Amino acid sequence: MNYNSGDTAWIIVAAAMVLLMTPGLAFFYGGMVRGKNVLGMLAQNFVTMGVVSVLWITGVYSLAFSGKGKWIGDFHQFGLNHIWQQGTGFETLTIPPLVFCAFQLMFAIITPALITGATADRLKFGAWTLFSAIWLVVVYAPVAHWVFSPSGWLFKLGALDFAGGTVVHANAGAAALAVILVIGKRKGWPKERMRPHNVPFVLLGTGLLWFGWFGFNAGSALAANTTSAFAFVNTNTATGAALLAWILTEKIRDGHATTLGAASGAVAGLVAITPACGFVSPMGSIAIGFAAGVVCALATGLKTKFGYDDALDVVGVHLIGGILGALTIGLFATKMTNSAGTNGFFYKGGWTLMGHQAVAVLAVVAYSFIATYILAQILDKTIGLRVSEEDESIGLDLSQHAETAYETASYSDGSRFTSSFTKA
Protein backbone atom coordinates (compact mmCIF):
# COMPACT_ATOMS: atom_id res chain seq x y z
CA MET A 1 0.00 0.00 0.00
CA ASN A 2 1.49 3.33 -1.04
CA TYR A 3 -0.17 5.52 1.49
CA ASN A 4 1.15 9.05 1.79
CA SER A 5 1.30 10.29 5.36
CA GLY A 6 0.83 13.94 4.38
CA ASP A 7 -2.29 13.16 2.36
CA THR A 8 -3.63 10.89 5.07
CA ALA A 9 -3.07 13.41 7.85
CA TRP A 10 -4.76 16.17 5.86
CA ILE A 11 -7.85 14.12 5.06
CA ILE A 12 -8.26 13.04 8.68
CA VAL A 13 -8.15 16.70 9.72
CA ALA A 14 -10.43 17.66 6.84
CA ALA A 15 -12.96 15.04 7.94
CA ALA A 16 -13.04 16.52 11.44
CA MET A 17 -13.52 19.98 9.92
CA VAL A 18 -16.46 18.76 7.85
CA LEU A 19 -18.06 17.23 10.95
CA LEU A 20 -17.96 20.66 12.61
CA MET A 21 -20.05 22.05 9.76
CA THR A 22 -23.18 20.31 11.04
CA PRO A 23 -23.15 22.00 14.47
CA GLY A 24 -22.28 25.16 12.52
CA LEU A 25 -25.34 24.61 10.33
CA ALA A 26 -27.41 23.99 13.46
CA PHE A 27 -26.47 27.43 14.79
CA PHE A 28 -26.87 29.05 11.37
CA TYR A 29 -30.43 27.69 11.24
CA GLY A 30 -31.05 27.86 15.00
CA GLY A 31 -30.48 31.61 15.08
CA MET A 32 -32.99 32.11 12.28
CA VAL A 33 -35.91 30.33 13.92
CA ARG A 34 -38.05 31.74 16.72
CA GLY A 35 -36.80 31.36 20.29
CA LYS A 36 -39.29 28.57 21.06
CA ASN A 37 -37.88 26.35 18.30
CA VAL A 38 -34.11 26.74 18.64
CA LEU A 39 -33.53 23.54 20.61
CA GLY A 40 -35.75 21.66 18.19
CA MET A 41 -33.49 22.81 15.37
CA LEU A 42 -30.28 21.96 17.22
CA ALA A 43 -31.68 18.57 18.22
CA GLN A 44 -32.65 17.65 14.64
CA ASN A 45 -29.14 18.42 13.44
CA PHE A 46 -27.40 16.62 16.27
CA VAL A 47 -29.58 13.52 15.97
CA THR A 48 -28.64 13.37 12.30
CA MET A 49 -25.01 13.18 13.42
CA GLY A 50 -25.96 10.17 15.52
CA VAL A 51 -28.12 8.40 12.95
CA VAL A 52 -25.77 8.78 10.00
CA SER A 53 -22.62 7.98 12.00
CA VAL A 54 -24.03 4.57 12.88
CA LEU A 55 -25.76 3.74 9.58
CA TRP A 56 -22.83 4.83 7.41
CA ILE A 57 -20.44 2.45 9.11
CA THR A 58 -23.03 -0.32 9.25
CA GLY A 59 -23.87 -0.45 5.57
CA VAL A 60 -24.55 2.79 3.76
CA TYR A 61 -20.88 3.42 2.92
CA SER A 62 -20.83 0.10 1.13
CA LEU A 63 -24.03 0.95 -0.76
CA ALA A 64 -22.55 4.25 -1.87
CA PHE A 65 -18.96 3.37 -2.70
CA SER A 66 -18.38 -0.37 -2.97
CA GLY A 67 -18.52 -2.38 -6.19
CA LYS A 68 -18.80 -1.72 -9.91
CA GLY A 69 -22.52 -0.98 -10.22
CA LYS A 70 -23.68 1.89 -12.39
CA TRP A 71 -26.63 2.81 -10.18
CA ILE A 72 -25.74 1.70 -6.67
CA GLY A 73 -22.91 0.07 -4.73
CA ASP A 74 -23.02 -3.41 -3.24
CA PHE A 75 -22.92 -5.20 0.12
CA HIS A 76 -19.26 -6.16 -0.10
CA GLN A 77 -18.17 -3.68 2.58
CA PHE A 78 -21.15 -4.03 4.92
CA GLY A 79 -20.10 -3.50 8.50
CA LEU A 80 -16.82 -2.18 7.07
CA ASN A 81 -15.91 -5.69 6.04
CA HIS A 82 -13.02 -5.64 3.55
CA ILE A 83 -12.40 -2.00 4.40
CA TRP A 84 -8.68 -2.49 3.75
CA GLN A 85 -9.55 -2.89 0.06
CA GLN A 86 -9.53 0.32 -1.94
CA GLY A 87 -12.89 0.73 -3.77
CA THR A 88 -13.17 0.16 -7.51
CA GLY A 89 -11.78 3.17 -9.32
CA PHE A 90 -10.05 4.49 -6.18
CA GLU A 91 -6.92 2.36 -6.64
CA THR A 92 -4.65 5.36 -7.08
CA LEU A 93 -5.70 6.97 -3.79
CA THR A 94 -2.84 7.56 -1.39
CA ILE A 95 -4.98 7.44 1.76
CA PRO A 96 -6.32 4.33 3.54
CA PRO A 97 -9.89 3.42 2.45
CA LEU A 98 -11.00 3.82 6.07
CA VAL A 99 -9.94 7.48 5.99
CA PHE A 100 -11.92 7.97 2.77
CA CYS A 101 -14.90 6.29 4.44
CA ALA A 102 -14.68 8.62 7.46
CA PHE A 103 -14.33 11.70 5.23
CA GLN A 104 -17.37 10.70 3.16
CA LEU A 105 -19.34 10.01 6.35
CA MET A 106 -19.20 13.69 7.25
CA PHE A 107 -20.73 14.61 3.86
CA ALA A 108 -23.49 12.08 4.46
CA ILE A 109 -24.24 13.72 7.82
CA ILE A 110 -24.58 17.29 6.62
CA THR A 111 -26.65 16.51 3.51
CA PRO A 112 -29.85 15.40 5.26
CA ALA A 113 -29.17 17.99 7.99
CA LEU A 114 -29.48 20.74 5.34
CA ILE A 115 -33.14 19.80 4.85
CA THR A 116 -34.05 20.84 8.42
CA GLY A 117 -33.85 24.52 7.45
CA ALA A 118 -36.78 24.22 5.06
CA THR A 119 -38.93 22.16 7.40
CA ALA A 120 -38.13 24.28 10.46
CA ASP A 121 -40.61 24.67 13.34
CA ARG A 122 -43.03 21.90 12.39
CA LEU A 123 -41.49 18.41 12.21
CA LYS A 124 -41.93 15.78 14.91
CA PHE A 125 -38.54 14.86 16.32
CA GLY A 126 -39.06 11.11 16.02
CA ALA A 127 -40.44 11.42 12.51
CA TRP A 128 -37.42 13.46 11.44
CA THR A 129 -35.07 10.88 12.93
CA LEU A 130 -36.72 8.05 10.98
CA PHE A 131 -36.93 10.15 7.82
CA SER A 132 -33.22 11.00 7.92
CA ALA A 133 -32.30 7.31 8.28
CA ILE A 134 -34.43 6.13 5.36
CA TRP A 135 -33.51 9.12 3.20
CA LEU A 136 -29.82 8.35 3.68
CA VAL A 137 -30.30 4.87 2.25
CA VAL A 138 -32.88 5.58 -0.44
CA VAL A 139 -31.68 8.95 -1.76
CA TYR A 140 -28.19 9.85 -0.55
CA ALA A 141 -26.47 6.49 -1.16
CA PRO A 142 -27.49 6.10 -4.82
CA VAL A 143 -26.89 9.77 -5.69
CA ALA A 144 -23.44 9.74 -4.06
CA HIS A 145 -22.69 6.57 -6.01
CA TRP A 146 -23.77 8.05 -9.36
CA VAL A 147 -21.58 11.13 -8.99
CA PHE A 148 -18.70 10.35 -6.62
CA SER A 149 -17.98 6.68 -7.38
CA PRO A 150 -15.90 6.12 -10.54
CA SER A 151 -18.35 3.32 -11.38
CA GLY A 152 -21.37 5.61 -11.16
CA TRP A 153 -23.17 6.56 -14.37
CA LEU A 154 -22.83 10.33 -14.00
CA PHE A 155 -19.14 10.03 -13.13
CA LYS A 156 -18.64 7.86 -16.23
CA LEU A 157 -20.60 10.33 -18.34
CA GLY A 158 -18.00 12.96 -17.51
CA ALA A 159 -20.06 15.20 -15.27
CA LEU A 160 -17.83 17.08 -12.83
CA ASP A 161 -18.68 17.63 -9.17
CA PHE A 162 -15.59 18.29 -7.11
CA ALA A 163 -17.08 18.32 -3.61
CA GLY A 164 -20.82 17.83 -3.87
CA GLY A 165 -22.73 20.63 -5.59
CA THR A 166 -25.13 18.04 -6.95
CA VAL A 167 -24.72 15.22 -4.39
CA VAL A 168 -24.98 17.47 -1.35
CA HIS A 169 -26.59 20.79 -2.20
CA ALA A 170 -28.89 20.31 -5.18
CA ASN A 171 -29.83 16.95 -3.67
CA ALA A 172 -30.72 18.36 -0.24
CA GLY A 173 -32.42 21.38 -1.81
CA ALA A 174 -34.66 19.28 -4.06
CA ALA A 175 -35.48 16.97 -1.14
CA ALA A 176 -36.29 19.98 1.05
CA LEU A 177 -38.76 21.26 -1.56
CA ALA A 178 -40.42 17.84 -1.73
CA VAL A 179 -40.84 17.57 2.06
CA ILE A 180 -42.28 21.06 2.51
CA LEU A 181 -44.80 20.41 -0.27
CA VAL A 182 -45.95 17.37 1.70
CA ILE A 183 -46.06 18.91 5.19
CA GLY A 184 -47.31 22.38 4.25
CA LYS A 185 -46.69 25.82 5.66
CA ARG A 186 -45.87 26.86 9.20
CA LYS A 187 -48.99 27.97 11.05
CA GLY A 188 -49.40 31.67 10.37
CA TRP A 189 -46.96 31.92 7.46
CA PRO A 190 -46.64 34.26 5.61
CA LYS A 191 -48.94 36.66 7.54
CA GLU A 192 -47.50 36.24 11.01
CA ARG A 193 -44.06 37.66 11.58
CA MET A 194 -41.38 35.07 12.25
CA ARG A 195 -38.26 37.03 12.94
CA PRO A 196 -34.87 35.34 13.41
CA HIS A 197 -34.49 35.20 17.21
CA ASN A 198 -30.69 35.42 17.36
CA VAL A 199 -28.80 36.84 14.39
CA PRO A 200 -25.43 36.55 16.19
CA PHE A 201 -26.00 32.74 16.28
CA VAL A 202 -26.46 32.86 12.52
CA LEU A 203 -23.11 34.57 12.10
CA LEU A 204 -21.43 32.16 14.53
CA GLY A 205 -22.79 29.26 12.51
CA THR A 206 -21.64 30.87 9.28
CA GLY A 207 -18.12 31.19 10.66
CA LEU A 208 -18.06 27.52 11.60
CA LEU A 209 -19.43 26.57 8.20
CA TRP A 210 -16.89 28.70 6.34
CA PHE A 211 -14.03 27.15 8.36
CA GLY A 212 -15.32 23.60 7.98
CA TRP A 213 -15.91 24.11 4.28
CA PHE A 214 -12.16 24.28 3.68
CA GLY A 215 -12.10 20.65 4.81
CA PHE A 216 -15.12 19.89 2.66
CA ASN A 217 -13.75 21.42 -0.55
CA ALA A 218 -9.96 21.30 -0.26
CA GLY A 219 -10.27 17.86 1.36
CA SER A 220 -12.17 16.62 -1.68
CA ALA A 221 -8.86 16.56 -3.55
CA LEU A 222 -8.30 13.50 -1.31
CA ALA A 223 -4.66 14.60 -1.14
CA ALA A 224 -2.57 17.55 0.01
CA ASN A 225 -1.46 18.94 -3.34
CA THR A 226 -1.92 21.75 -5.87
CA THR A 227 -5.53 20.80 -6.57
CA SER A 228 -6.40 21.06 -2.88
CA ALA A 229 -4.66 24.44 -2.77
CA PHE A 230 -6.76 25.68 -5.71
CA ALA A 231 -9.88 24.33 -4.04
CA PHE A 232 -8.96 26.16 -0.83
CA VAL A 233 -8.30 29.51 -2.48
CA ASN A 234 -11.30 29.26 -4.81
CA THR A 235 -13.57 28.44 -1.88
CA ASN A 236 -12.48 31.48 0.06
CA THR A 237 -12.55 33.82 -2.92
CA ALA A 238 -16.00 32.82 -4.15
CA THR A 239 -17.37 33.12 -0.62
CA GLY A 240 -16.03 36.64 -0.27
CA ALA A 241 -17.46 37.63 -3.64
CA ALA A 242 -20.86 36.14 -2.84
CA LEU A 243 -21.00 37.90 0.52
CA LEU A 244 -20.37 41.24 -1.18
CA ALA A 245 -22.83 40.51 -3.97
CA TRP A 246 -25.64 39.56 -1.58
CA ILE A 247 -25.35 42.69 0.58
CA LEU A 248 -25.01 44.84 -2.52
CA THR A 249 -28.23 43.32 -3.87
CA GLU A 250 -29.92 44.06 -0.55
CA LYS A 251 -28.63 47.60 -0.40
CA ILE A 252 -30.05 48.31 -3.84
CA ARG A 253 -33.33 46.45 -3.30
CA ASP A 254 -34.16 47.06 0.39
CA GLY A 255 -32.01 50.05 1.31
CA HIS A 256 -29.82 48.29 3.91
CA ALA A 257 -26.95 45.86 3.83
CA THR A 258 -27.86 43.40 6.59
CA THR A 259 -25.85 41.10 8.86
CA LEU A 260 -28.12 38.20 7.97
CA GLY A 261 -27.52 39.03 4.32
CA ALA A 262 -23.74 38.87 4.77
CA ALA A 263 -24.07 35.44 6.38
CA SER A 264 -26.51 34.22 3.73
CA GLY A 265 -24.27 35.49 0.94
CA ALA A 266 -21.26 33.69 2.37
CA VAL A 267 -23.18 30.42 2.53
CA ALA A 268 -24.52 30.90 -1.01
CA GLY A 269 -20.96 31.38 -2.23
CA LEU A 270 -19.74 28.30 -0.37
CA VAL A 271 -22.54 26.26 -1.91
CA ALA A 272 -21.95 27.46 -5.46
CA ILE A 273 -18.18 27.00 -5.43
CA THR A 274 -18.44 23.49 -3.94
CA PRO A 275 -18.76 21.57 -7.21
CA ALA A 276 -16.42 23.93 -9.05
CA CYS A 277 -13.62 24.62 -6.57
CA GLY A 278 -11.21 22.00 -7.93
CA PHE A 279 -11.81 22.78 -11.60
CA VAL A 280 -11.88 26.56 -12.03
CA SER A 281 -9.36 29.39 -11.72
CA PRO A 282 -9.44 31.86 -8.81
CA MET A 283 -10.65 34.53 -11.25
CA GLY A 284 -13.43 32.18 -12.31
CA SER A 285 -14.34 31.68 -8.65
CA ILE A 286 -14.98 35.41 -8.26
CA ALA A 287 -17.48 35.29 -11.12
CA ILE A 288 -19.18 32.18 -9.70
CA GLY A 289 -19.34 33.64 -6.19
CA PHE A 290 -20.68 36.98 -7.37
CA ALA A 291 -23.35 35.31 -9.50
CA ALA A 292 -24.35 33.10 -6.55
CA GLY A 293 -24.70 36.10 -4.23
CA VAL A 294 -27.03 37.96 -6.58
CA VAL A 295 -29.04 34.98 -7.82
CA CYS A 296 -29.57 33.40 -4.38
CA ALA A 297 -30.51 36.74 -2.79
CA LEU A 298 -33.20 37.12 -5.45
CA ALA A 299 -34.20 33.43 -5.23
CA THR A 300 -35.20 33.76 -1.57
CA GLY A 301 -38.13 35.83 -2.79
CA LEU A 302 -39.53 32.94 -4.86
CA LYS A 303 -41.21 31.25 -1.89
CA THR A 304 -43.59 34.13 -1.25
CA LYS A 305 -44.33 34.35 -4.96
CA PHE A 306 -45.15 30.64 -5.28
CA GLY A 307 -46.50 30.13 -1.75
CA TYR A 308 -44.28 27.29 -0.51
CA ASP A 309 -42.93 27.76 3.01
CA ASP A 310 -39.20 27.15 2.68
CA ALA A 311 -38.66 28.51 6.17
CA LEU A 312 -34.93 29.26 6.05
CA ASP A 313 -34.41 29.31 2.27
CA VAL A 314 -32.86 25.90 1.67
CA VAL A 315 -34.34 25.91 -1.84
CA GLY A 316 -33.22 29.47 -2.54
CA VAL A 317 -29.66 28.92 -1.31
CA HIS A 318 -28.83 25.21 -1.64
CA LEU A 319 -30.95 24.05 -4.58
CA ILE A 320 -30.48 27.19 -6.67
CA GLY A 321 -26.87 27.73 -5.49
CA GLY A 322 -25.96 24.08 -6.07
CA ILE A 323 -27.44 24.08 -9.57
CA LEU A 324 -25.76 27.39 -10.38
CA GLY A 325 -22.39 26.07 -9.22
CA ALA A 326 -22.74 22.79 -11.11
CA LEU A 327 -23.67 24.57 -14.33
CA THR A 328 -21.01 27.28 -14.15
CA ILE A 329 -18.39 24.52 -14.26
CA GLY A 330 -19.52 24.13 -17.87
CA LEU A 331 -18.33 27.69 -18.44
CA PHE A 332 -15.32 28.15 -16.17
CA ALA A 333 -13.63 24.73 -15.84
CA THR A 334 -10.01 24.77 -16.94
CA LYS A 335 -7.38 22.07 -17.17
CA MET A 336 -4.85 24.61 -15.95
CA THR A 337 -6.33 24.15 -12.48
CA ASN A 338 -6.88 20.42 -12.67
CA SER A 339 -5.49 18.23 -15.43
CA ALA A 340 -8.00 15.52 -14.48
CA GLY A 341 -10.83 17.95 -15.30
CA THR A 342 -12.17 19.22 -18.62
CA ASN A 343 -12.15 22.61 -20.32
CA GLY A 344 -15.41 24.53 -20.17
CA PHE A 345 -16.90 26.92 -22.72
CA PHE A 346 -14.69 29.88 -21.81
CA TYR A 347 -11.58 27.72 -22.25
CA LYS A 348 -12.36 26.47 -25.76
CA GLY A 349 -14.02 23.30 -24.51
CA GLY A 350 -17.31 23.98 -26.31
CA TRP A 351 -20.65 23.06 -24.79
CA THR A 352 -19.96 19.36 -24.18
CA LEU A 353 -19.14 19.76 -20.52
CA MET A 354 -22.15 22.04 -19.98
CA GLY A 355 -24.30 19.27 -21.46
CA HIS A 356 -22.92 16.72 -19.01
CA GLN A 357 -23.41 19.11 -16.12
CA ALA A 358 -27.03 19.72 -17.13
CA VAL A 359 -27.70 15.98 -17.28
CA ALA A 360 -26.20 15.51 -13.81
CA VAL A 361 -28.25 18.38 -12.35
CA LEU A 362 -31.48 17.15 -13.93
CA ALA A 363 -30.94 13.55 -12.89
CA VAL A 364 -30.04 14.35 -9.29
CA VAL A 365 -32.77 16.95 -8.79
CA ALA A 366 -35.46 14.81 -10.41
CA TYR A 367 -34.54 11.63 -8.55
CA SER A 368 -34.13 13.38 -5.21
CA PHE A 369 -37.40 15.28 -5.56
CA ILE A 370 -39.50 12.30 -6.64
CA ALA A 371 -38.01 9.73 -4.24
CA THR A 372 -38.19 12.17 -1.31
CA TYR A 373 -41.76 13.15 -2.16
CA ILE A 374 -42.86 9.52 -2.09
CA LEU A 375 -40.95 8.83 1.13
CA ALA A 376 -42.40 11.90 2.83
CA GLN A 377 -45.94 11.00 1.72
CA ILE A 378 -45.59 7.46 3.09
CA LEU A 379 -44.25 8.66 6.43
CA ASP A 380 -46.84 11.42 6.66
CA LYS A 381 -49.71 9.00 6.01
CA THR A 382 -48.40 6.43 8.51
CA ILE A 383 -46.58 7.95 11.48
CA GLY A 384 -47.27 11.60 10.60
CA LEU A 385 -44.40 14.02 9.97
CA ARG A 386 -45.90 17.13 11.46
CA VAL A 387 -46.50 18.15 15.06
CA SER A 388 -50.02 18.98 16.25
CA GLU A 389 -51.25 22.53 15.93
CA GLU A 390 -50.98 22.99 19.68
CA ASP A 391 -47.43 21.66 19.83
CA GLU A 392 -46.46 23.92 16.95
CA SER A 393 -47.71 27.02 18.74
CA ILE A 394 -46.04 25.94 21.98
CA GLY A 395 -42.82 25.44 20.05
CA LEU A 396 -40.67 22.42 19.37
CA ASP A 397 -38.37 23.01 22.35
CA LEU A 398 -41.05 22.37 24.90
CA SER A 399 -43.39 20.09 22.95
CA GLN A 400 -40.73 17.74 21.55
CA HIS A 401 -37.99 17.91 24.15
CA ALA A 402 -39.55 19.23 27.41
CA GLU A 403 -36.89 21.95 27.51
CA THR A 404 -36.63 25.65 26.84
CA ALA A 405 -33.56 27.48 25.60
CA TYR A 406 -34.11 30.71 27.47
CA GLU A 407 -35.78 31.79 30.68
CA THR A 408 -37.91 34.17 28.70
CA ALA A 409 -39.08 31.58 26.19
CA SER A 410 -42.58 31.70 27.63
CA TYR A 411 -42.65 35.43 26.89
CA SER A 412 -42.94 35.11 23.14
CA ASP A 413 -46.01 32.95 23.22
CA GLY A 414 -48.67 31.77 25.66
CA SER A 415 -47.09 28.46 26.60
CA ARG A 416 -47.45 26.00 29.44
CA PHE A 417 -44.03 26.95 30.70
CA THR A 418 -43.92 27.57 34.42
CA SER A 419 -40.93 28.12 36.61
CA SER A 420 -42.16 26.09 39.58
CA PHE A 421 -41.03 22.52 40.08
CA THR A 422 -43.69 19.92 39.54
CA LYS A 423 -41.49 16.91 40.18
CA ALA A 424 -38.53 16.51 42.49
Added chain:
Amino acid sequence: MKLITAIIKPFKLDDVKTALNAAGITGMTVSEASGFGRQRGHTEVYRGAEYTVDLVPKVRLEVLVDTGDVESVIDTIVKAASTGSIGDGKVWATTVDHIVRVRTGERGVDAI
Protein backbone atom coordinates in the same frame (compact mmCIF):
# COMPACT_ATOMS: atom_id res chain seq x y z
CA MET B 1 -49.31 61.95 47.98
CA LYS B 2 -48.74 61.15 44.33
CA LEU B 3 -47.19 58.40 42.27
CA ILE B 4 -45.32 59.78 39.29
CA THR B 5 -44.89 57.30 36.46
CA ALA B 6 -42.56 58.12 33.57
CA ILE B 7 -42.08 56.10 30.40
CA ILE B 8 -38.77 57.20 28.90
CA LYS B 9 -36.15 56.15 26.39
CA PRO B 10 -33.83 53.56 27.97
CA PHE B 11 -30.66 55.52 27.24
CA LYS B 12 -32.08 58.53 29.10
CA LEU B 13 -32.41 56.64 32.38
CA ASP B 14 -29.03 57.71 33.74
CA ASP B 15 -29.70 61.40 33.03
CA VAL B 16 -33.11 61.23 34.72
CA LYS B 17 -31.73 59.39 37.74
CA THR B 18 -28.95 61.93 38.17
CA ALA B 19 -31.34 64.85 37.83
CA LEU B 20 -33.78 63.37 40.37
CA ASN B 21 -30.99 62.69 42.83
CA ALA B 22 -29.83 66.26 42.49
CA ALA B 23 -33.40 67.40 43.16
CA GLY B 24 -33.41 65.47 46.44
CA ILE B 25 -35.43 62.44 45.37
CA THR B 26 -34.02 59.50 47.31
CA GLY B 27 -35.85 56.51 45.88
CA MET B 28 -37.41 55.21 42.72
CA THR B 29 -38.47 51.98 41.03
CA VAL B 30 -37.30 51.21 37.50
CA SER B 31 -38.52 48.45 35.24
CA GLU B 32 -38.13 47.48 31.60
CA ALA B 33 -41.20 48.05 29.52
CA SER B 34 -42.21 47.96 25.88
CA GLY B 35 -44.88 49.75 24.00
CA PHE B 36 -45.66 52.33 21.38
CA GLY B 37 -47.25 55.71 20.92
CA ARG B 38 -47.14 58.03 17.94
CA GLN B 39 -43.68 56.66 17.18
CA ARG B 40 -45.30 53.37 16.06
CA GLY B 41 -42.31 51.03 16.28
CA HIS B 42 -39.93 50.45 13.44
CA THR B 43 -39.35 48.26 10.38
CA GLU B 44 -36.81 45.43 10.14
CA VAL B 45 -35.75 43.55 6.99
CA TYR B 46 -34.67 39.90 6.95
CA ARG B 47 -33.69 38.42 3.58
CA GLY B 48 -35.83 40.99 1.84
CA ALA B 49 -38.94 40.38 3.97
CA GLU B 50 -40.10 43.42 5.93
CA TYR B 51 -41.29 43.12 9.51
CA THR B 52 -42.98 45.90 11.44
CA VAL B 53 -42.02 45.83 15.08
CA ASP B 54 -44.72 47.69 17.07
CA LEU B 55 -43.35 47.37 20.54
CA VAL B 56 -40.30 49.47 21.27
CA PRO B 57 -38.22 48.95 24.40
CA LYS B 58 -38.77 51.63 27.06
CA VAL B 59 -37.99 52.18 30.70
CA ARG B 60 -40.75 52.73 33.24
CA LEU B 61 -39.70 54.84 36.21
CA GLU B 62 -41.89 55.29 39.29
CA VAL B 63 -41.43 57.81 42.08
CA LEU B 64 -43.59 58.52 45.13
CA VAL B 65 -43.72 62.21 46.12
CA ASP B 66 -45.55 64.59 48.41
CA THR B 67 -48.35 66.37 46.58
CA GLY B 68 -46.55 69.70 46.77
CA ASP B 69 -43.51 68.38 44.92
CA VAL B 70 -45.37 66.93 41.94
CA GLU B 71 -44.88 69.78 39.49
CA SER B 72 -41.18 70.26 40.18
CA VAL B 73 -40.38 66.53 40.00
CA ILE B 74 -42.32 66.13 36.75
CA ASP B 75 -40.45 69.12 35.33
CA THR B 76 -37.13 67.58 36.37
CA ILE B 77 -37.97 64.26 34.65
CA VAL B 78 -39.28 65.89 31.48
CA LYS B 79 -36.24 68.12 31.20
CA ALA B 80 -33.78 65.28 31.70
CA ALA B 81 -35.59 62.76 29.47
CA SER B 82 -36.22 65.04 26.52
CA THR B 83 -34.33 64.61 23.24
CA GLY B 84 -36.86 66.54 21.18
CA SER B 85 -37.45 63.64 18.82
CA ILE B 86 -40.48 61.40 18.51
CA GLY B 87 -40.66 58.56 21.06
CA ASP B 88 -39.42 60.47 24.10
CA GLY B 89 -42.21 59.01 26.24
CA LYS B 90 -44.77 60.30 28.75
CA VAL B 91 -44.99 61.28 32.39
CA TRP B 92 -48.12 61.21 34.54
CA ALA B 93 -49.12 61.42 38.19
CA THR B 94 -51.82 59.59 40.09
CA THR B 95 -53.12 60.02 43.58
CA VAL B 96 -51.95 57.56 46.22
CA ASP B 97 -54.08 56.82 49.29
CA HIS B 98 -51.72 54.87 51.51
CA ILE B 99 -47.98 54.39 51.80
CA VAL B 100 -46.26 52.22 54.42
CA ARG B 101 -42.52 51.79 54.88
CA VAL B 102 -42.17 48.08 55.51
CA ARG B 103 -39.16 48.22 57.86
CA THR B 104 -40.49 50.82 60.32
CA GLY B 105 -44.21 50.78 59.77
CA GLU B 106 -44.20 54.57 59.14
CA ARG B 107 -47.24 55.71 57.20
CA GLY B 108 -48.17 58.52 54.85
CA VAL B 109 -45.74 61.29 53.89
CA ASP B 110 -43.18 60.00 56.40
CA ALA B 111 -42.91 56.80 54.42
CA ILE B 112 -41.92 58.53 51.16
